Amino acid sequence: MQKAMPQWNLRNTAYAERLLNDLEDIDWSVSLKTIQRNWIGRSEGAQIFFKLVGSKETLEIYTTRPDTIFGATYMVIAPEHPLVTSLTTETQRSKIEAYLAYTQSRSEVERMADKQVTGEFTGSYAINPFTKQQIPIWIAEYVLVSYGTGAIMAVPSDDERDLAFAKKFDLPIIDVVDKSDYPGATLQDKVGKMINSEFLNGMEVKDAITEMCKRVEAMKIGKAKINYKLRDAGFSRQRYWGEPFPIVYDQEGIARAVPLEDLPVELPKTDNFKPGNEGKSPLSRLAGWVKTDNGFTRETDTMPAVAGSSWYYLRYMDPNNDQSFADKKAVNYWQDVDLYVGGAEHAVAHLMYARFWHKFLYDLGYVPTKEPFKKLINQGMIQGVIELAYYHKPSSKFISAELIAEYDRSEIAEMPVHVDFVSDYGYEHSYLSAEGIEKFKDWRPAFKDAEFVLAADSERFITKSEVGKMSKSKFNVINPDDVVEEYGADVFRMYEMFLGPIETSKPWDTKGITGVSKFLRRFWDLFFEGDQLSLSSSAPNKEELKALHSLIKRITDNIERFSFNTCVSAFMETVNELRSLKCNNRHILEPIVILLAPFAPFMTEELWYLLGNDGTVHHANYPELQEEYLVEDTISYPVSVNGKKRALIDFPADASKEHLKK
RNA sequence: GCGGGUGUGGUGAAAUUGGUAGACACGCCAGACUUAGGAUCUGGUGCCGCAAGGUAUGGGGGUUCGAGUCCCUCCACCCGCACCA
Numbered sequence A: 001m002q003k004a005m006p007q008w009n010l011r012n013t014a015y016a017e018r019l020l021n022d023l024e025d026i027d028w029s030v031s032l033k034t035i036q037r038n039w040i041g042r043s044e045g046a047q048i049f050f051k052l053v054g055s056k057e058t059l060e061i062y063t064t065r066p067d068t069i070f071g072a073t074y075m076v077i078a079p080e081h082p083l084v085t086s087l088t089t090e091t092q093r094s095k096i097e098a099y100l101a102y103t104q105s106r107s108e109v110e111r112m113a114d115k116q117v118t119g120e121f122t123g124s125y126a127i128n129p130f131t132k133q134q135i136p137i138w139i140a141e142y143v144l145v146s147y148g149t150g151a152i153m154a155v156p157s158d159d160e161r162d163l164a165f166a167k168k169f170d171l172p173i174i175d176v177v178d179k180s181d182y183p184g185a186t187l188q189d190k191v192g193k194m195i196n197s198e199f200l201n202g203m204e205v206k207d208a209i210t211e212m213c214k215r216v217e218a219m220k221i222g223k224a225k226i227n228y229k230l231r232d233a234g235f236s237r238q239r240y241w242g243e244p245f246p247i248v249y250d251q252e253g254i255a256r257a258v259p260l261e262d263l264p265v266e267l268p269k270t271d272n273f274k275p276g277n278e279g280k281s282p283l284s285r286l287a288g289w290v291k292t293d294n295g296f297t298r299e300t301d302t303m304p305a306v307a308g309s310s311w312y313y314l315r316y317m318d319p320n321n322d323q324s325f326a327d328k329k330a331v332n333y334w335q336d337v338d339l340y341v342g343g344a345e346h347a348v349a350h351l352m353y354a355r356f357w358h359k360f361l362y363d364l365g366y367v368p369t370k371e372p373f374k375k376l377i378n379q380g381m382i383q384g385v386i387e388l389a390y391y392h393k394p395s396s397k398f399i400s401a402e403l404i405a406e407y408d409r410s411e412i413a414e415m416p417v418h419v420d421f422v423s424d425y426g427y428e429h430s431y432l433s434a435e436g437i438e439k440f441k442d443w444r445p446a447f448k449d450a451e452f453v454l455a456a457d458s459e460r461f462i463t464k465s466e467v468g469k470m471s472k473s474k475f476n477v478i479n480p481d482d483v484v485e486e487y488g489a490d491v492f493r494m495y496e497m498f499l500g501p502i503e504t505s506k507p508w509d510t511k512g513i514t515g516v517s518k519f520l521r522r523f524w525d526l527f528f529e530g531d532q533l534s535l536s537s538s539a540p541n542k543e544e545l546k547a548l549h550s551l552i553k554r555i556t557d558n559i560e561r562f563s564f565n566t567c568v569s570a571f572m573e574t575v576n577e578l579r580s581l582k583c584n585n586r587h588i589l590e591p592i593v594i595l596l597a598p599f600a601p602f603m604t605e606e607l608w609y610l611l612g613n614d615g616t617v618h619h620a621n622y623p624e625l626q627e628e629y630l631v632e633d634t635i636s637y638p639v640s641v642n643g644k645k646r647a648l649i650d651f652p653a654d655a656s657k658e659h660l661k662k
Numbered sequence B: 001g002c003g004g005g006u007g008u009g010g011u012g013a014a015a016u017u018g019g020u021a022g023a024c025a026c027g028c029c030a031g032a033c034u035u036a037g038g039a040u041c042u043g044g045u046g047c048c049g050c051a052a053g054g055u056a057u058g059g060g061g062g063u064u065c066g067a068g069u070c071c072c073u074c075c076a077c078c079c080g081c082a083c084c085a
Helices: A012-025 A030-040 A066-071 A090-105 A108-113 A160-169 A205-218 A305-309 A328-334 A350-363 A401-406 A434-443 A480-487 A489-498 A513-525 A542-560 A564-580 A586-596 A601-610 A657-661
Strands: A043-052 A058-063 A074-077 A120-127 A134-139 A151-154 A222-227 A247-249 A255-257 A337-342 A373-378 A382-392 A397-399 A412-416 A451-453 A464-468 A634-641 A644-652
Touching (some): A012 A030, A030 A350, A030 A373, A043 A066, A066 A205, A074 A160, A090 A120, A151 A160, A205 A222, A350 A373, A480 A513, A489 A513, A489 A601, A513 A601, A542 A564, A564 A586, A586 A601
Antiparallel strands (some): A120 A134, A247 A255, A382 A464
């Protein structure tokens, strides 16, 4: 059931321009910024009021192309537009009602999926303020009530949708832009010379837009206006869990802020979480709480989850403060969030609200920065492979994927198969064996007698494999506990890092996990002779020191740029090298234990203890890089002939220029 | 349709600013040790070629002494928005 009720809204539209512009200053991924830009949806245009024939009312439209107004030959309003009833004339009423019944029968999804040119004439006319022509007002579903003003001036010569509509309903088309100077330009491109437009004739489109905005303003029939797709955020929930609004209503029903000294307004305790009457929140049942001592009435709606998530990071800066959300000193010290690692699914809700909220606090002087999250990394998702079986509905048979071309696709359904039944899971050719088919039938008793059609010479039922989210509904969830059980948490952790760059999404695949497992065992073995800890404390040699310090350099640099996969590679290379050097020197190995600690926290803790240290390795000082150990004795110079490297020649690093030239 | 991103071996991937492409790992091949091995160790492995050598970062073109990296163009795939006036 839908019901109109008064709601609190956050006027984040007032911040639209800043939310858009300040994206420039933050270090976020291009795709995330793009999503936010699209969501804000800024467009420059004009708001224009059209007079109606035989009425005192006007029809307000929004257009990004005021220059084309001489080509506006009809108008269109959305089926849900408030003026629909008053604009409909007696003779058209039954047709309009039939059309409205049709549009109401179509969901938004249907409208988008099935774009048909439909509409109906209202019987009313507006007056084009420049041509002075009477132009018909139509209703059509291609105009959306939620965007702009829900009404447009239609210029069939310069808009594809208007053109299709005009052709279908035989409405006049007047060319107003000559694009012959711009070969290849489409209707969307704002280029060309104005024609058939009186005082605009000969102007370039851009200048014509400016000129038209001036004229419209001078005539007091509208003005230049920037429009946003971004909507204000509905902020009321009729639920128990959520922050109560610090708002009370006085005897006249005027909303007032709860005085500072009475803040915060805490959620009252109750054990009745059922909704209140007339769709109100459960809080409305608590009469003793709703009525305040001075006879005011509390707001009983609560805030949504995005309220808390919009500012929690500020509270982290001063979590025990009972006077304010965070002390200014603390906020000035911490400033903002240096690095936010989060999923792209928060692109428009949480991340937009948090930015808005932060800017609001900035305007009030409570935070020193304009943006909450300086740098943001979208960590990639570990995906799953979804295994699907083709099911031929008319014959109730399952069809092996290699045979699917022989069937009519409209008769085929795809049924998810639990990945536990699938052989060679993760490979292109993954399949159900005879045993797998039996498991599937036990799992889905409804298909216990279904036939599985296999290729003539095959005993395998090939499944269709698709990369997608791990999801209970797709039966492809892999539990990390099993991996941890087999290889340990350190291996699991490092293998996830080793898979590739942090931003990359890819299906979970354990094919290479033995490499990481082997690496950790080899590192461990460096410390031992058989089962005995066996370490040398003598001064390390040059090669060992170079191995250590080049590792320190690489790990430091790679962490700095969030390249954890190459960190793992660097550790592997160093351990390979120390193995071939037969190094068991504690002056080398101990700093590596510290470097490795964030990557393999459990094993390094163990080694740290075995090395005789007190406390935890995770509090140890980070090893210091000493560049002098990195200097090469010889440098290999590539020798190029015709731009191709043909040879390498080694020279002592201290060789003179003269020597090199020879 | 509009906007954005990505294309490198059999596979996951390296190459931070234009400077020996394929590090590291998986897989594969050969060998060692073994009663056995899906354990461990050693060596090899982009492609063509016995070799010398040639060739190679989606295709084509350009800038440069030198291009995976910069520019143009085409193609493929992925993501976002989508009747936005």
